[in-house]
Amino acid sequence: MSVETLLEGMADGDRLRLAGNGAWTAGNARRLEGEINGAMRRYAAVKHVSIDMGGVERLDTFGAWLLERLVRAFSGRGCDTQVTGLKEDYRHLVDEVHTVKLEQGPVRRPNQILAALAAVGHNVAGVGHSLAAFVNMMGALAVALLRVVANPRRLRLTALVHQLDNVAWRGVPIILLITFLVGCIIAQQGIFHFRKFGADIYVVDMVGILVLRELGVLIVCIMVAGRSGSAYTAELGSMKMREEIDALRTMGFDPIEVLILPRVLALVIGVPILAFLGSMAALYGGGLVAWLYGGIDPDIFLSRLREAISLDTFKVGMIKAPFMALVIGVVASIEGMAVKGSAESLGLQTTASVVESIFLVIVLDGFFAIFFASIGM
Amino acid sequence: MARGNGKEVVIEVRDVVVGFGDHIVLNRVDLDVYRGEILGFVGGSGAGKSVLMRTIIGLLPKRAGTIKVFGNDMSAASDRVRNSVERRWGVLFQQGALFSSLTVRENLQFSVREYLDLSPRLLDELAVAKLEMVGLDGSALEKYPSELSGGMTKRVALARALALDPEIVFLDEPTSGLDPIGAGDFDSLIATLQRTLGLTVFMVTHDLDSLHTVCDRIAVLADGKVIAAGTMATMLASPHPWLHAYFHGKRSRVGQAAEAGAPALSPD
Numbered sequence: 001m002s003v004e005t006l007l008e009g010m011a012d013g014d015r016l017r018l019a020g021n022g023a024w025t026a027g028n029a030r031r032l033e034g035e036i037n038g039a040m041r042r043y044a045a046v047k048h049v050s051i052d053m054g055g056v057e058r059l060d061t062f063g064a065w066l067l068e069r070l071v072r073a074f075s076g077r078g079c080d081t082q083v084t085g086l087k088e089d090y091r092h093l094v095d096e097v098h099t100v101k102l103e104q105g106p107v108r109r110p111n112q113i114l115a116a117l118a119a120v121g122h123n124v125a126g127v128g129h130s131l132a133a134f135v136n137m138m139g140a141l142a143v144a145l146l147r148v149v150a151n152p153r154r155l156r157l158t159a160l161v162h163q164l165d166n167v168a169w170r171g172v173p174i175i176l177l178i179t180f181l182v183g184c185i186i187a188q189q190g191i192f193h194f195r196k197f198g199a200d201i202y203v204v205d206m207v208g209i210l211v212l213r214e215l216g217v218l219i220v221c222i223m224v225a226g227r228s229g230s231a232y233t234a235e236l237g238s239m240k241m242r243e244e245i246d247a248l249r250t251m252g253f254d255p256i257e258v259l260i261l262p263r264v265l266a267l268v269i270g271v272p273i274l275a276f277l278g279s280m281a282a283l284y285g286g287g288l289v290a291w292l293y294g295g296i297d298p299d300i301f302l303s304r305l306r307e308a309i310s311l312d313t314f315k316v317g318m319i320k321a322p323f324m325a326l327v328i329g330v331v332a333s334i335e336g337m338a339v340k341g342s343a344e345s346l347g348l349q350t351t352a353s354v355v356e357s358i359f360l361v362i363v364l365d366g367f368f369a370i371f372f373a374s375i376g377m
Numbered sequence: 378m379a380r381g382n383g384k385e386v387v388i389e390v391r392d393v394v395v396g397f398g399d400h401i402v403l404n405r406v407d408l409d410v411y412r413g414e415i416l417g418f419v420g421g422s423g424a425g426k427s428v429l430m431r432t433i434i435g436l437l438p439k440r441a442g443t444i445k446v447f448g449n450d451m452s453a454a455s456d457r458v459r460n461s462v463e464r465r466w467g468v469l470f471q472q473g474a475l476f477s478s479l480t481v482r483e484n485l486q487f488s489v490r491e492y493l494d495l496s497p498r499l500l501d502e503l504a505v506a507k508l509e510m511v512g513l514d515g516s517a518l519e520k521y522p523s524e525l526s527g528g529m530t531k532r533v534a535l536a537r538a539l540a541l542d543p544e545i546v547f548l549d550e551p552t553s554g555l556d557p558i559g560a561g562d563f564d565s566l567i568a569t570l571q572r573t574l575g576l577t578v579f580m581v582t583h584d585l586d587s588l589h590t591v592c593d594r595i596a597v598l599a600d601g602k603v604i605a606a607g608t609m610a611t612m613l614a615s616p617h618p619w620l621h622a623y624f625h626g627k628r629s630r631v632g633q634a635a636e637a638g639a640p641a642l643s644p645d
Binding site for chain 1: 434435436459463464466468470472474477488489491492494495496499505507509510514515539542573575
């Protein structure tokens with residue numbers, strides 16, 4: 001593209017002649033706006049303005065509006081403003097834009113409405129989903145991720161933060177509560193049965209290892225699949241139903257990149273954090289019950305815990321978390337994109353999403369158990 | 378093709394086959410759309426009008442044939458070319474397909490914000506300008522799509538389709554679900570915008586009044602093929618049984634009037 005100016009000005013006393021050049025179209029709108037604002041500042045003292053549009057090769061709504069804005073601004077200062085040389089083809093458009101009234105500037109409403117999410121439906125056993133869809137979605141996500149890595153400006157940061165807020169931050173209270181209670185129950189059951197053998201103190205080993213290796217991350221993943229996986233499926237599904245995803249495509253956007261990648265990334269970041277917090281809450285619950293119900297002093301609990309667990313125990317749990325998050329995110333997205341036109345289908349897919357992701361999380365946990373056992377962690 | 382000679386073809390559909398499973402919906406369809414015309418695309422329900430529209434804009438895969446838009450073969454084109462073509466068309470979906478979680482303002486600004494680097498002031502002013510061009514005013518800007526009436530939804534969706542000043546707009550049954558007065562207004566709106574912006578309009582419709590009042594040319598889809606394309610007069614004169622039934626049927630005042638020898642569109 002040329003770098004010629006789109007608007008040239010020649011001031012002569014209180015008379016100003018402006019001449020438009022080149023294409024006054026969408027692609028040049030930003031430059032044109034800058035030049036118009038510049039002209040407005042530079043020629044503050046003129047009384048008569050004539051704008052010669054003869055040199056403008058192309059004009060669209062963007063250019064027509066900016067011309068109209070220029071005319072209004074000079075007229076608003078009490079200048080006598082004329083537009084000349086406008087091509088006949090563009091006359092309609094300029095007249096149309098001329099009637100636009102901006103005055104009733106609408107008040108921005110405080111916008112806090114969140115789309116209500118469909119509740120998790122009935123439990124339906126129907127987990128048979130093809131591996132191809134899974135691999136396909138993983139591939140599409142990988143491509144989208146590579147594109148974002150190659151050009152980080154494509155990352156939808158706002159969407160990512162919004163999803164992190166939904167997935168992680170808002171999930172903290174319920175996850176702390178549930179893991180805390182699970183920790184309490186394990187400790188109570190352990191003490192109750194171990195006491196018969198006089199082995200009360202080993203409840204600390206059991207709580208520590210069980211919570212850090214398995215239960216913390218597993219319970220968090222099951223909660224997240226129910227809370228966020230279902231929400232993802234419902235959101236994507238209803239967008240699919242209302243042709244919103246088609247609309248994105250026709251505008252040249254990739255739905256995987258715009259909608260799914262931020263959601264899956266939010267899960268992969270959020271779940272390990274939640275798993276860590278959940279494990280801590282469960283240990284706290286276990287310690288509390290051991291003290292109040294089993295008479296094990298907190299000091300003894302802590303020193304025993306230090307002997308029972310190692311850094312590996314903790315690592316095993318945390319390594320699993322992002323992989324499980326990925327499984328939940330991918331399954332939820334596949335089910336969401338599989339929604340057909342009806343609301344019933346949305347319900348079915350949401351259910352399938354939750355059932356399937358919990359199932360796959362547990363299967364994956366089994367594979368990890370074998371893997372860690374064989375590498376001796 | 379009747380009036381096409383010498384005009385620039387912006388959409389060229391050749392031998393396109395589209396099917397679902399065993400069911401062939403479009404069987405070697407040919408169609409040309411010329412720059413600056415309003416083409417009405419008609420056919421029985423389920424004949425595949427929307428299927429052809431969705432195939433042209435790339436939402437449905439085709440089994441054979443070529444589709445060229447602005448001379449670019451869409452299935453052979455690179456992502457970059459496809460993307461640049463997508464920026465030059467706008468689509469009005471049957472149900473509007475407004476993004477339900479965004480306000481009217483955000484809907485109108487969505488693609489502009491993405492593709493052009495404009496100041497917030499200009500974005501807001503253009504949103505108002507586009508709304509007024511489709512016959513609404515700024516008071517609708519902060520509404521959500523669920524708060525709009527059917528007619529308003531269509532208008533906002535049209536404004537969104539026009540957001541980037543496209544050269545082609547695809548309209549999928551733009552007047553369906555509107556009352557006759559609203560439908561008439563919408564027709565004249567489309568005609569006005571077409572004149573003002575120099576648009577090429579591809580309109581899938583069932584509305585005989587629309588066909589009569591705004592369409593320059595009509596293409597008819599039946600049995601998986603385009604069986605006729607031409608002006609209203611050509612359609613009325615055609616001996617093809619389906620065309621005769623369609624344009625001279627009970628619901629066609631135009632046809633009835635023509636047969637009775639009375640002036641078209643006279644009040645009943």
